[in-house]
Amino acid sequence: xxxxxxxxxxxxxxxxxxxxxxxxxxxxxxxxxxxxxxxxxxxxxxxxxxxxxxxxxxxxxxxxxxxxxxxxxxxxxxxxxxxxxxxxxxxxxxxxxxxxxxxxxxxxxxxxxxxxxxxxxxxxxxxxxxxxxxxxxxxxxxxxxxxxxxxxxxxxxxxxxxxxxxxxxxxxxxxxxxxxxxxxxxxxxxxxxxxxxxxxxxxxxxxxxxxxxxxxxxx
Amino acid sequence: xxxxxxxxxxxxxxxxxxxxxxxxxxxxxxxxxxxxxxxxxxxxxxxxxxxxxxxxxxxxxxxxxxxxxxxxxxxxxxxxxxxxxxxxxxxxxxxxxxxxxxxxxxxxxxxxxxxxxxxxxxxxxxx
Numbered sequence: 001x002x003x004x005x006x007x008x009x010x011x012x013x014x015x016x017x018x019x020x021x022x023x024x025x026x027x028x029x030x031x032x033x034x035x036x037x038x039x040x041x042x043x044x045x046x047x048x049x050x051x052x053x054x055x056x057x058x059x060x061x062x063x064x065x066x067x068x069x070x071x072x073x074x075x076x077x078x079x080x081x082x083x084x085x086x087x088x089x090x091x092x093x094x095x096x097x098x099x100x101x102x103x104x105x106x107x108x109x110x111x112x113x114x115x116x117x118x119x120x121x122x123x124x125x126x127x128x129x130x131x132x133x134x135x136x137x138x139x140x141x142x143x144x145x146x147x148x149x150x151x152x153x154x155x156x157x158x159x160x161x162x163x164x165x166x167x168x169x170x171x172x173x174x175x176x177x178x179x180x181x182x183x184x185x186x187x188x189x190x191x192x193x194x195x196x197x198x199x200x201x202x203x204x205x206x207x208x209x210x211x212x213x214x215x216x217x218x219x
Numbered sequence: 220x221x222x223x224x225x226x227x228x229x230x231x232x233x234x235x236x237x238x239x240x241x242x243x244x245x246x247x248x249x250x251x252x253x254x255x256x257x258x259x260x261x262x263x264x265x266x267x268x269x270x271x272x273x274x275x276x277x278x279x280x281x282x283x284x285x286x287x288x289x290x291x292x293x294x295x296x297x298x299x300x301x302x303x304x305x306x307x308x309x310x311x312x313x314x315x316x317x318x319x320x321x322x323x324x325x326x327x328x329x330x331x332x333x334x335x336x337x338x339x340x341x342x343x344x345x346x
Contacts (some may be wrong), residue, residue, distance in 0.1 A: 001321070027260065028227065049255070053227060057316070059325075062308055075252050075284035078224040081310045082231060088302075088311035090229040090236035093261070121234075 005170040007060030010035060014042035015201045018098060020215055021130040022047065026095040030055060030122065032084045032115075033102020037065035037077065040098075044073045053089065054079040085114045089122045097122070097129045101211070104133040104174045108158040109185075112175070116189035123218040129191060132199060135210040136161060136176035145176065179212045191216035220288045220309050225264025228293070231313050235297035237262050241341050243333050244289040256280050290333060292341060301345040303329045 018039045021029065027049055031040040034054035044050050054077060056062050065079040082088045084102070097119050106112045119129055136142070145163055152160045161176040183193050195215040202209070229236040257263065257270050258280040265283045266273060291304040293311075303310050303326060316322055334342060 030227075051223060053224065057312075059308075063306070066307055071248065071250050074248070074287075075221060075223075075254070078221060079308060080220075080224070080228075081308055081312060083313050083316055086231040086313040088229055088231040088309075089227045091234065093227045 001058055002170040002172055003058035004060040007058055007064060012038050014038045017199050017213060018043055021096040021098055021128050023128060028094045029096040030094050031098045034065055035061050036068055039100050040077055044076050051076045055082045055084060057083050085111055087118045087122050091121050092124045093122055095124060095127050099131045101132055103131055107162055107173050107175055113189055120190050120218055125218055127218050129216045132211050132213045133177045134174055135212050136178050138208055138210050177212060182212060182214050186214055186216045192219050220304050220307055222264040222283050223259050226259035226262050230295035230300060231311050232300060233298040235295050238293045238295055240291060240293055241337060242288050242291045243336050246287045246289055248285040252281060252284050254280050254284055299344055305329055
């Protein structure tokens, strides 16, 4: 499992954008592809009424999420090992859902749609889903995809915009979304998009840190 | 795993709710938490009943949230699947992922260690 391999060295700050998913009525939320849980801890600190389920497919990531949850939050944050294409949650159970930098790792498209339909199932009516994905339109990424055109022509990958990137420890696949495509997939899964845009985390501009986001509602 | 998770947790395959919990080992936190009552909005995993059928004033949510299940089994009574809780983490993988050698060996290791500690009716239901 590639995400087990990167778990040890994985360091991320929480992204401020996650608070968009909170409405006055949010009590239960789930963080899908939580990694070590930085976003959930950030939310739980903002509001002491919140309880969150942290879901990740990597045992190492979830182990870290459990270990790094401070004792004063541990009665409200619940790490679970699961696959987000088959959520282990009852229907209409949560008020808010986070998909932060995780949906773009789900390939092929049919699995992303299945994930989004699962999201719709577990959200209660009027519940909010925040999706943040890596932005397609970043020059070095576009160049990488162009260089890799042949694998698309030879049908080694489903989408022209799928890309596999390797570090020293592991290789990870991404689907590079455009905003339009993300909106379309959300609508296909039955959501209504209420807000969309570009999100760049942190105050200092770093290379390749542009993301797209959509805030969607279950109507 | 803490009990309030049972307010949400369903079988990833057949989506049945609630799941039945069998506790093997648990730990009680020394920290006290100030919590609203009822802590769970729909299902109380501690009493194995819907919150609407319970006398709220008699619930002991503040002591319930201190309990952490370290090892145990979650059983789906509809489809018969079982899910282990290992080192405090519920393994709620779908069938496809449970075939992975790494996951399979963790489950086998778990069964070898704890099988005899489970009640006989649960033992019969798990492979």
